[in-house]
Amino acid sequence: MARDEIKVYGPATVSNVGPGFDLLGFALESPGDELIVRRNGTSKLVLYNQTDSKLPTDPELNVAAVAAASLLRELHSNEGFDLVFTRKINPGSGVGSSAASCAAAVVGLNELLGSPYEIAELIPHAMEGEKVASGSTHADNIAPAMLGGITLIRGYDPLDIKHIPYPDDLWCAVIHPHLEIKTAESRKLIPQTVPLETALKQAGNLAGLVAGLTTGDYPLIGRSVSDLFAEPYRIHQLPDYKALKESALNAGSVGTGLSGSGPSVFSLCRGEEMASGVGEQMKKHFTVRGIESRVYISRISQAGCKII
């Protein structure tokens, strides 16, 4: 007999990884969203928020509901569902809070409906929700949130996603300073044309990062984590960003950059111990400047959304 209720975990993700603006992202083991999807016997999507985070409960504004509605439309389904948020990544933190919700919603719904689709086929629906949050259709949070691991968006037209192999001991420290940034506004700062020379540097770095990850070449990973498209126009949002990067590097970080559009900052590290040390140094950077922050230390997660 079909289940009427399911609980899904959707992981936080780091997108815009170094030179991978709009193209490269990875999944964290934690934090993450937890979402219950249950049949409600109506023809409507109804939202319940059992977390401390502020979330829109209007289905047209809530990203998870927009993603779920997109999937239901494709299935020509009139069924109604409750979406109950029981755990929520801080919105606006830059670790894929909306992507985690969208991914969890469509994965849970698909499972409840008897898995009519493969997980990868659900991505365009999750992207519909993400669009509401960011004002643009990008998949570099959604793809790793759903599929796990490190994902490259080779292209968007059509959507072409590739899992990038990476070393077993690749960990990440993420620092979330408590400064809110709106992704949609942050995107407007980015120039829409670039010098050819800059485009070549970015392409070389992205290809270098992929080559470094697949061959376990940590020094190459380090030399490649650099973003010329978005980061230069966003770092003014963080106090003394250059000093932050240096403190992470001095603590052993392989490569540091803005997570998504910020304000969170990620540092790729070799092993858990190094990640912890780097996280500590990054926290100190904000503490001495009177800014509260939270650190996440996580292995790069092979898993995307999980039914729990």
Add this chain to the structure above:
Amino acid sequence: MARDEIKVYGPATVSNVGPGFDLLGFALESPGDELIVRRNGTSKLVLYNQTDSKLPTDPELNVAAVAAASLLRELHSNEGFDLVFTRKINPGSGVGSSAASCAAAVVGLNELLGSPYEIAELIPHAMEGEKVASGSTHADNIAPAMLGGITLIRGYDPLDIKHIPYPDDLWCAVIHPHLEIKTAESRKLIPQTVPLETALKQAGNLAGLVAGLTTGDYPLIGRSVSDLFAEPYRIHQLPDYKALKESALNAGSVGTGLSGSGPSVFSLCRGEEMASGVGEQMKKHFTVRGIESRVYISRISQAGCKII
């Protein structure tokens, strides 16, 4: 006792591989240059051309001599050498004719002088020669000509080169239609700014190509071989380029693009048989249009320059 004379083979190379404009190149097993480097007891570089190709014999205009002079300057050497060309790739063919000469010259000279440098350290000197030929300092022919395999230039400042692993059965068909193109002029056609969207597509394709090569994902390699920076501004030099690409694809080619700045065209193929078939179809394309051409079928070569 030190040798007074050495013979070096410098392989042809394909550069600007698909989305790898200025960044990605690979070595062929053949064709190649053969060059004798020998002490001549003077303090001058003297050029001898024993091939059918037209080559400048003025040391300031001959790319191999310029490369050799650059190395000798760094060594503060006043020794003189003969550079004797005994076999030459057709200049202007787009398969790295000048890079092969420059690479062979500095590798031979280094060996004669007792190998003061590692091969990779010689690359900047070979690039000095390449600059004379192309009007720009790029290394995507030089690097594979010297190091073999498929090489990514992660960055130029400082020069950062990575060998990209690739499947054992990766072959290449190259067609050289007998149309001459000057690299330096060809470069002037390329716009010096690009839309961000185009830059992202190119970066996604280059990263996809690297990921496809390292993981042996042939369909991904195929989807990634596409150049938006240079090829659109160069293909008018070839008759019915689109039809040529289609005929290669129909014969089983994995991905086709301009080799260097043309007029040669490369097709990546899975195995020798497919490469032969693709080469035949590409030759037919030019034959029916009244253009003579020459086909090279080669495995991607692990070897760069070799002492013979």
